Amino acid sequence: MVKSVFVVEVHACFRESLACVLDREPDLEVIGQADSLSEEHVLGGPLDAADAVLLGLGMSAGDEVEEMIRTVHDESCPPVAVLVLTTSSDPGWHARLLEAGAERVLTKNASLIEVVAVVLALGLEPVA
Numbered sequence: 001m002v003k004s005v006f007v008v009e010v011h012a013c014f015r016e017s018l019a020c021v022l023d024r025e026p027d028l029e030v031i032g033q034a035d036s037l038s039e040e041h042v043l044g045g046p047l048d049a050a051d052a053v054l055l056g057l058g059m060s061a062g063d064e065v066e067e068m069i070r071t072v073h074d075e076s077c078p079p080v081a082v083l084v085l086t087t088s089s090d091p092g093w094h095a096r097l098l099e100a101g102a103e104r105v106l107t108k109n110a111s112l113i114e115v116v117a118v119v120l121a122l123g124l125e126p127v128a
Contacts (some may be wrong), residue, residue, distance in 0.1 A: 055069070
């Protein structure tokens with residue numbers, strides 16, 4: 001079964017590169033991209049059809065991030081798995097993201113192979 005993925009990342013080059021790599025996987029299909037969750041076409045649109053959301057966060061990400069993760073869960077039906085890619089390696093920050101509803105958290109220095117493997121595994125393991 002092909003897993004549909006929506007990529008949210010502010011940096012176009014990084015977002016488009018991730019989408020290209022993910023879309024080359026036979027078991028993944030990128031159904032949309034956005035630079036934020038506030039774009040009108042995201043909520044109520046392709047995000048609703050996604051099995052997984054890859055949410056990229058920068059250094060300026062703060063408390064609104066937890067709200068963004070909750071927004072993905074509130075707006076999507078059925079529930080969607082969220083992978084957060086962050087610039088932070090702080091375990092406390094990762095714990096906050098997981099508590100907010102992310103299924104997995106990786107730092108942005110993870111390899112593309114690791115990102116693909118995690119996206120493929122999203123939704124297959126019980127959420128902690």
